[in-house]
Amino acid sequence: MTYTDKDDLIATSRRYKICVLIPTYNNAGTLRDVITDVLNYTSDVIVVNDGSTDSTRQILQSFGETITVVDYKNNKGKGTALKSGFKRAIELGYEYAITIDSDGQHYPDDLPKFIQAIAENEGSLIVGERDLSNVDINGKSSFANKFSNFWFCVQTGRNLKDTQTGYRAYPLKHLHGLSLLTSRYEAELELLVFASWNGVNIISIPIRVYYPPQSERVSHFKPGLDFTRISILNTILCGMALLYGVPARIWSSIKNKRIFSMEFRPFTCKKGEKKEAATTLGRLVRSLYGLSYFVFWSMFVFTPGAYLYFWFGKNTENKKLRFHKMLQWISNFLTVRFPGAKTIYENPSNETFDKPALIICNHQSHLDLPVLMSTNPKLIFLTNDWVWNNFFYGKIIHYAEFLPVSAGMDVILPHLKSLKERGYSIVVFPEGTRSADCSILRFHQGAFLLAQELKMDIVPMVLHGAGYYLPKKDFMFRKGEITLRIMPRVSSDKYIDLALREQASLFRKIIKNEYSEIVKRKETAEYFRSLVLYKYAYRGWATVSRCKHLLNESRQFDEIINSGANHKRVRILNSGIGTFALLYALVNKHSEIYAFENSSSDYRIAETTANIPTNLHYIHAVWNSELDSAENFDLTIILDSDSKNQSSNNTIYLPLKS
Incomplete structure (x- = not known):
């Protein structure tokens, strides 16, 4: 992952609003080369002249308007220079400032590393970690670095190998303690300590360092005075750590939801693999309630009741019909009480089943039987052995x-001929089994052979939502909506000249087309919100909170999400942990969705989501050249809570924090 050329590097740097800040004091011998080299990587340079008395001002003037200069006459120290530079950067609209020393010890060709680290770790403070093992560094400087590292660990509880480097990237929106900052070079340690106390993530990246021979170095370090000042500062910081630092870190962890940050795998995984939907407490309660409700009525009420009902007296036709009416009643009773679900019946042709028919329906769930049984009492089902021998309701099936x-x-x-003569319709699931993704599988010919042999009309039915509410490989209820649509009756002799294989193919196409129409009507953003939340549940407090917030905020843009079917290729920028992209891809199954995200942690969360739709592609992209061209997409959606840009025909800005 790298940039393509200087223009790409500069464009990327400006997209993240990054500038380079160079504080300088009497480094005229190296300053020109440092600025010239930095300008090879960025056009956004701020130089703070900290009261230099050499030719620094003349050198800065020679660069004209290619750099921004902050200049004051008297030397005030590096801490003051940094504060002045940060203030100017914020005024110019920058969000990050990469600080680099002007003495030539830092390599500007490490700037791309900082830009990438900023992009991949939003809001973090990036620290360049020097390899000091093979450089000519004096004992005082080496001791000062180890001394600083030790006290930083004491004051923050965090280990950093290099707290003295001046090559850093500061998130300007997350700077803390500027008003308390001392004026000299120890201010850099203070910035690290204050950032750590306030929960700012600190990232170390390896950098190269150059130290000229001892005789050529320009040093403003005064051992006696500076060590005394540093010792006093560290004493104060240790006291502040107890009174302010520790409470601030605890509060920051709570505010930023860093506690409970680990994924609770017992709820999200099964046998080492992630579940399509996590086992939430809500699902667990609904499932236990639904199961106990079903077991109670089937085993302790209806099964013994059916046994007693048929044990006494003769099994007359009226008696059997009353039993079927009781089955319809109990099915209705259970169906309207599916926990967390709503069942809708659509019968546009007003089918009454006064004339027996062969009913064919797609198969989605264990709940298909009660949903269909609630439509009419005179239905007979052809079942598989699992249903026929079921422990809970097998006896009812037999009765x-x-x-x-x-x-x-x-x-x-x-038996079927006799049932037909008694006015019963026959229900067959021609797929024979359920598909895991609720797609319509191949129809077997047996159902249509029955229709010919029994000379029965065919009534197609279409089920939608049952397989989503109770999936094939999951035995826990979700939230959902179940729809049963009864289609117009087809005369028994309409397709009599077609081969059975052709009839099976024809009716599969009829049901598949009707199912597709229901999908267009029903599978909206609101329909899938619960599934998206299930996919992010128990993956860490911060992750779940971000998912919930985006799902709630995105309701105002449901029209945009639901109308995306006309776009074949859609690009989503700043996709974050992938919540919006996932919701958009689930609704618009026939669109190819490309979700770009620069944050490495957010990208990992997105790409490790279970059962990502095949039309959704998460892409980790830092540089502008990796975002692909807008011309290659029908629509670009940019998620940016701070954006004030206006949307156009093929670009939509949504004020959503991903």
């Missing part, structure tokens, strides 16, 4: 005269 498909056509056909 209801449902038949196992495994018995074979020769065995069940005479």
Whole structure:
């Protein structure tokens, strides 16, 4: 991952609003070369002349307007120079300032490392870590660095290998303690300490360093005076650490939701693999409630009731019909009480089933039977062995005269003819099994052979949402909406000339097309919000909080999300942890979604989300050249809570913090 050329580097730096800040005092011998080299990597340079008495002013004037100069006559120290430079950078609209010393010890060709580190660690303070093992450094400087590292650890509880380097990147919105900053070079240590106390992330990156021969160095370090001042400062900071630092760190951890930051894997994973939807407390309660409710009514009420009902008296036709009506009632009773779900019935052709028919329906869930049974009492289901032998409701299935498909056509056909003559319709799931993603699988020919043999009309039905509410590989309820649509009846002789294979293909296409229409109507942003939240649940307090906030805020842009089907390729910039991109991709299944994110931590959260749709592509991109051209996309969506840009036909700015 690298930039393509200088223009790409400069454009990227400006996108993140980065400047380079060079404080200088009497370094005329190296200053010109340092500024010239820095300008090879950026056009945003601020130089603070800290009261130099050599030719520094003339050198700065020679650069004209290519640099911004902050100049004052008297030397006030590096701490003051940094404060002056930060203030000017903020006035100019920068959000990050990379500080580099003017004595030539730092290499400007390390600037791209800082820019990348800023992009990948938003809001962090980036510290260049020098390798001092092979450089000619005097004992005083080496001791000063170790001395500073030790006290930083005591005051913050954090280890840094190099607290004395001046090559850093400061997040200007997250600078703390500027009003308390001392004027001299120990201010750099103070900035680190104050940042750590206030929860600013501190990142170290390796940098090179050059030390000229001892005889050629310009040093403003005064051992006796400076060590005394540093010792006094560290004593004060240690006292402040107890009174302010520790409480501030605790409060920052709570405010920024850094506690409970680890993923709670028992709720998000199963056998080492991530679940499509986490086991939340809400799902657990709904599932336990639904299961206990179902078990109570099926095993302790209806099953013994059915046994007693058929044990006394003759099994007349009216008695059997009353039992089917009781089945319809209990199915209705259960269906309207699915915890966290709403069931909708659509019957535009006003089908009454007064005339028996063969009902074919796509198969999605264990809940398909009660949903269909609630539509009419005179329904007979062809079931698989698992349903026929079910411990909870197998006896009810037997009493209801449902038949196992495994018995074979020769065995069940005479029973079906008798049931038809008694006015019962036959329900078949021609797929034979459920698909994990609720897609319509291939239809078997057996259902259509039955229609021919029994000379029955065919009534197609379409189920939607049941497989989402209770998925095939998950036995816990989600939130959802279940829709059953009863389609117009098809006459038994309409397709009699077609081969069974062609009939199966034709009716699969009919149901598949109708299912697609329901998907367009039902699978909106609101429909998928609960699923998105399930995918981020228990992955850390901060992650869950960000997901919830974006899902709530994005409601005002549902029209944009729901109308994205016309765009084949969509680019989403600043995609963060991927919440918005995931929601958009779930709604717009036929669009290819490319979600770009510069933060390495956010990208990892996004790409490790379980069961990412195949049309969603998360891309870690730092440099402008990695964002691809807008011309290659039908639509670009930019998530930026601070953006004041106006949207256009192919670019939409959404004030959402990703």
